[in-house]
Amino acid sequence: MAANISKNMKAVGLFKYLPISDINSLMDLEVSVPVPKQSEVLIEVKATAINPIDTKLRAPKPLIEKEPRILGFDGAGIITAVGEAVKKFKVDDQVFFTADIRRNGTNAQYVALEEIHVAQKPKNLSFEEAAAMPLTSVTAYESLIDRLSITEKDKGKSILIINSGGGAGSVACQLANLLGLKVIGTASRPESMKFSKENGAHIVLNHTQNLVEQLQENKISEVDFILVNYDPYNYWDSLMTLIKPQGKICLVVDSSGLVDLKPLKAKSITLVSEMMFTRIVYNTDDKCRHTEILEEVSKMLDNGKLKSTLTKVIAPINAVNIREAHRLIEENKTVGKIVLSGFK
Amino acid sequence: MAANISKNMKAVGLFKYLPISDINSLMDLEVSVPVPKQSEVLIEVKATAINPIDTKLRAPKPLIEKEPRILGFDGAGIITAVGEAVKKFKVDDQVFFTADIRRNGTNAQYVALEEIHVAQKPKNLSFEEAAAMPLTSVTAYESLIDRLSITEKDKGKSILIINSGGGAGSVACQLANLLGLKVIGTASRPESMKFSKENGAHIVLNHTQNLVEQLQENKISEVDFILVNYDPYNYWDSLMTLIKPQGKICLVVDSSGLVDLKPLKAKSITLVSEMMFTRIVYNTDDKCRHTEILEEVSKMLDNGKLKSTLTKVIAPINAVNIREAHRLIEENKTVGKIVLSGFK
Numbered sequence: 001m002a003a004n005i006s007k008n009m010k011a012v013g014l015f016k017y018l019p020i021s022d023i024n025s026l027m028d029l030e031v032s033v034p035v036p037k038q039s040e041v042l043i044e045v046k047a048t049a050i051n052p053i054d055t056k057l058r059a060p061k062p063l064i065e066k067e068p069r070i071l072g073f074d075g076a077g078i079i080t081a082v083g084e085a086v087k088k089f090k091v092d093d094q095v096f097f098t099a100d101i102r103r104n105g106t107n108a109q110y111v112a113l114e115e116i117h118v119a120q121k122p123k124n125l126s127f128e129e130a131a132a133m134p135l136t137s138v139t140a141y142e143s144l145i146d147r148l149s150i151t152e153k154d155k156g157k158s159i160l161i162i163n164s165g166g167g168a169g170s171v172a173c174q175l176a177n178l179l180g181l182k183v184i185g186t187a188s189r190p191e192s193m194k195f196s197k198e199n200g201a202h203i204v205l206n207h208t209q210n211l212v213e214q215l216q217e218n219k220i221s222e223v224d225f226i227l228v229n230y231d232p233y234n235y236w237d238s239l240m241t242l243i244k245p246q247g248k249i250c251l252v253v254d255s256s257g258l259v260d261l262k263p264l265k266a267k268s269i270t271l272v273s274e275m276m277f278t279r280i281v282y283n284t285d286d287k288c289r290h291t292e293i294l295e296e297v298s299k300m301l302d303n304g305k306l307k308s309t310l311t312k313v314i315a316p317i318n319a320v321n322i323r324e325a326h327r328l329i330e331e332n333k334t335v336g337k338i339v340l341s342g343f344k
Numbered sequence: 345m346a347a348n349i350s351k352n353m354k355a356v357g358l359f360k361y362l363p364i365s366d367i368n369s370l371m372d373l374e375v376s377v378p379v380p381k382q383s384e385v386l387i388e389v390k391a392t393a394i395n396p397i398d399t400k401l402r403a404p405k406p407l408i409e410k411e412p413r414i415l416g417f418d419g420a421g422i423i424t425a426v427g428e429a430v431k432k433f434k435v436d437d438q439v440f441f442t443a444d445i446r447r448n449g450t451n452a453q454y455v456a457l458e459e460i461h462v463a464q465k466p467k468n469l470s471f472e473e474a475a476a477m478p479l480t481s482v483t484a485y486e487s488l489i490d491r492l493s494i495t496e497k498d499k500g501k502s503i504l505i506i507n508s509g510g511g512a513g514s515v516a517c518q519l520a521n522l523l524g525l526k527v528i529g530t531a532s533r534p535e536s537m538k539f540s541k542e543n544g545a546h547i548v549l550n551h552t553q554n555l556v557e558q559l560q561e562n563k564i565s566e567v568d569f570i571l572v573n574y575d576p577y578n579y580w581d582s583l584m585t586l587i588k589p590q591g592k593i594c595l596v597v598d599s600s601g602l603v604d605l606k607p608l609k610a611k612s613i614t615l616v617s618e619m620m621f622t623r624i625v626y627n628t629d630d631k632c633r634h635t636e637i638l639e640e641v642s643k644m645l646d647n648g649k650l651k652s653t654l655t656k657v658i659a660p661i662n663a664v665n666i667r668e669a670h671r672l673i674e675e676n677k678t679v680g681k682i683v684l685s686g687f688k
Contacts, residue, residue, distance in 0.1 A: 147612065149493075232605075245626035254609055258602035261576075264617040265598055267626065268491065271615045273608040282589035282611065 009033045010343050011108035012319045013068035017061040020326045025058065026107075028319045029068050034104070034112035038085040041113060043095060047131035047341045048075035048106040048317060050325040051167060052253075057101075058326065072106035072322075073099040076121050076130035086115055094121040096130040096298065098138060098290075101277045107322055109343050116280060116287060119294035122301035129308035130301070132337035136167035136309065137297040138290065139276045143168070143250045144175050146289070147272040148225050155180035157224035160211075160242060162235060164201050165192030167337045168252055169229040170309045173199040176227075178305060184223065186211065195335045199309065211238045223247065233257040243269055250274050311336035316344040353377045354687050355452035356663045357412035361405040364670045369402065370451075372663045373412050378448070378456035382429040385462060387439060391475035391685045392419035392450040392661065394669040395511060396597075401445075402670065416450035416666075417443040420465050420474035430459055438465040440474040440642070442482060442634075445621045451666055453687050460624060460631060463638035466645035473652035474645070476681035480511035480653065481641040482634065483620045487512070487594045488519050490633070491616040492569050499524035501568035504555075504586060506579060508545050509536030511681045512596055513573040514653040517543040520571075522649060528567065530555065539679045543653065555582045567591065577601040587613055594618050655680035660688040 011029045018025040036042040054071045076096040079089050089095065097118040099105040121130045144150045150159075159176045163169045164185025176183045177200030185201030187193045193204045205214040207230070215221070222244040232239060233255045240263035243249055248270040264271060279287040300306040312328075314321045317340040325338045355375045362369040380386040398415045420440040423433050433439065441462040443449040465474045488494045494503075503520050507513045508529025520527045521544030529545030531537045537548045549558040551574070559565065566588040576583060577599045584607035587593055592614040608615060623631040644650040656672075658665045661684040669682045 142612075147614070245622050245628050246630075251605065251609070255605045258604055260602055261595065261599045261615075261617070264615075265595070265619050266622065268486075268617055268619050268622040270491070270617075271605075271608075273605070273612055273614075275609050275612050278589050278610065278612040284589050286590075 007033060009109035011068070011070050012317065012322045013070040013104075013107065014058065015065045015068060017058060017063055019060055020055075020058070020323055020330060023319075023323075026319045026323050026326065031068060031070070031108070033110045036081050036083045036112045038083040039114055040083045041079050041086055041089050041095075041115060041118060042081040043075075043077040043097065043111050043113065043118070044080045045075050045106050045109060045111055045317070046077040046127035047339050048072045049132045049135065049167075049337050049339045050322065050329060051135050052329055053101070053135070055326050055329050070104035070108050072108070073101060074131060074133075074135040075099065075106035075111070076127040080110065088115055089118065095119065096121045096134050096294075098134045098276065098294070100280065102281065107317065107340075116291050119291060119298045122298050124302050125308055128313050128339045128341050129310050131339045132167075132308050132310035133171070133297060133301065134294060135276060136171045136337065137306070138293050139168045139252060139274060140171040140175050141293045141297065142276060143172060143227055143252060143274045144179065147250045147274050148227070148248045150179055150181070150225065154224065156182070158182040158184065158220065159225040159227060160184045160186070160223045161201065161227045161229065162186050162207060162232075163229035164196040164199070164204065165189075165335050166229055167309060169227075170195060170199040170336050171306070172227050172229070173201045174306055176200065181225070184215070184218075184220070189335075192335045195311070207235075211235070212241050215242060226250070227252065229253055231256045233259070236260070240264070243267065248272065309336040310339055312338045313341050314338065315341040317342060318344070351377055353453035355412070355414050356661065356666045357414040357448075357451065358402065359409045359412060361402060361407055363404055364399075364402070364667055364674055367663075367667075370663045370667050370670065375412060375414070375452070377454045380425050380427045380456045382427040384427045384456045384458055385423050385430055385433050385439075386425035386454055386456050387419075387421040387441065387462070388424045388454055389419050389450050389452060389661070390421040390471035391683050392416045393475050393479065393511075393681050393683045394666065394673060395479050396673055397445070397479070399670050399673050414448035414452050416452070417445060418475060418477070418479040419443065419450035419455070420471040424454065432459055433462065439463065440465045440478050440638075442478045442620065442638070444624065446625065451661065451684075460635050463635060463642045466642045468646050469652055472657050472683045472685050473654050475683045476652050476654035477515070477641060477645065478638060479620060480515045480681065481650070482637050483512045483596060483618060484515035484519050485637045485641065486620060487516060487571055487596060487618045488523065491594045491618045492571070492592045494523055494525070494569065498568070500526070502526040502528065502564065503569040503571060504528045504530070504559075504567045505545065505571045505573065506530050506551060506576075507573035508540040508543070508548065509533075509679050510573055511653060513571075514539060514543040514680050515650070516571050516573070517545045518650055520544065525569070528559070528562075528564070533679075536679045539655070551579075555579065556585050559586060570594070571596065573597055575600045577603070580604070584608070587611065592616065653680040654683055656682045657685050658682065659685040661686060662688070
């Protein structure tokens with residue numbers, strides 16, 4: 001531990017799981033600075049993004065925490081201490097990272113993380129622009145490349161991205177476009193439709209209306225791939241109609257209800273789920289792929305192949321502002337990514 | 345059309361969809377010999393296998409057919425006529441084949457089929473041994489190679505094959521074994537357990553009892569792949585528990601009830617459905633893969649890498665005997681494959 005770090009830090013956390021309108025749903029706290037273990041780095045958080053996973057974890061439930069639960073699962077900052085076994089990083093490195101869902105997160109002045117979560121920050125991006133990207137980029141990259149197995153050979157094929165204006169959806173639009181796919185997004189507001197097109201969607205449908213009919217109006221009856229960034233329960237029949245024989249559907253979001261698998265069979269359809277935390281939480285043999293993807297994303301952001309999906313910065317990082325970010329996500333009022341910047 | 349073929353033929357078919365105990369559920373008929381079109385071959389059926397798809401199509405329902413519906417979707421026989429555009433076959437070729445689910449099938453003295461359904465019969469096999477294999481081999485091959493994407497790199501990984509004693513299950517045991525996987529089958533009767541082991545299963549569990557506990561008794565907590573040859577509805581929780589993170593499950597049989605997709609997400613699981621008829625029915629760009637697999641299976645049967653899963657021959661081919669075969673399948677009394685042999 002570097003000598004100049006105080007023992008306590010500011011953080012935003014919770015003891016009770018309450019509706020976001022309750023001022024105790026997320027509170028300003030003073031807690032101990034975490035101590036990095038052997039293979040961990042300690043990062044001073046400069047900016048942190050809020051994702052739907054934060055609101056899902058914070059959702060009202062009877063559980064009461066003994067120690068404060070600090071949310072926040074991606075961010076950008078500066079390394080301030082390294083454990084003895086750390087190989088890739090040194091103090092003062094500027095980094096961006098996904099945090100560990102099993103422990104306290106980035107809504108705090110400091111976070112301790114295993115190296116596997118961390119990559120060098122894209123040099124050309126601000127901390128805020130960088131903080132917007134890790135969780136959604138790894139999710140979108142894994143979805144397209146690792147789950148849907150899209151390769152060079154799929155150039156010219158089509159993908160429907162349900163909810164293309166959100167965090168993961170907008171990165172997926174960029175990546176699918178780079179992969180040479182015909183990209184059909186869906187959104188419901190003028191600003192999210194516009195944002196989808198700015199991120200590479202060739203066509204944007206309105207997902208509050210019939211998707212099958214809208215695609216037919218665009219002379220498209222079926223697509224090769226579907227990426228679902230919103231509860232698939234209400235879209236299930238459309239997904240089954242729109243997917244090509246032997247096509248693949250990736251679910252980034254759970255279905256809120258039970259579904260009928262029968263329509264998958266006639267067309268020999270693949271349905272795959274994507275959870276960015278799987279490799280790390282289950283300690284899979286290929287868990288280093290997480291870092292590789294983060295490093296690749298960093299390069300792509302630096303060389304301009306990918307651009308940050310940051311749309312809104314709120315400062316400083318405190319309970320009032322993080323509650324506001326949660327509220328915007330819960331009310332589906334966001335486009336791209338909201339980032340909280342700096343502690344006062 | 346060769347001159348020596350009469351205009352009429354014996355067949356077994358139905359007009360009404362009745363329980364198999366009803367003598368009108370499958371009846372002896374005399375119908376016209378089909379005329380092969382340009383790219384079709386006419387095959388004299390020497391032997392035909394009965395599969396669960398036959399019983400599913402024949403299942404009681406209110407529909408009444410104007411023309412008799414003739415079931416039977418794989419078989420072996422001799423080419424007796426070829427359309428003008430046929431390239432791969434000539435009269436007197438001995439062949440085995442999957443039939444076309446959209447038209448009349450092989451429970452008849454002659455069947456007309458597009459070339460894509462047909463391959464040279466394995467020379468070392470009898471018509472009966474050959475007739476047992478096409479539908480289940482293509483299903484098992486597609487399941488393991490095309491749907492679960494198992495390759496050389498997966499050698500040493502594990503697969504759970506639910507209902508390993510049936511037609512597709514027993515071929516899948518052989519193929520999975522050849523691919524170097526650790527093969528865990530499931531069955532419920534001593535004869536189906538024995539048959540699973542003869543076909544390459546290293547361990548055979550009883551699928552009427554708790555699969556998770558039985559696997560734990562064998563010091564296995566999770567498997568890399570699962571192939572489901574029986575209604576997954578009652579196994580759903582076990583499948584979700586037993587599959588490894590990022591593992592893949594292939595469903596050859598539909599779920600009889602709605603399922604909860606949520607458990608797929610934490611482990612980023614792939615769920616894929618397999619229907620042997622998909623490529624042909626939907627006329628996919630890769631539909632020739634059907635023939636390629638059938639030709640590969642023919643070679644593997646000839647060189648002894650695969651062995652026929654024929655277990656029971658019933659002769660001759662008539663309504664009484666086909667009804668008996670349907671009854672055995674509907675009552676889960678079969679092991680491997682039942683083949684009907686020869687018309688009197």
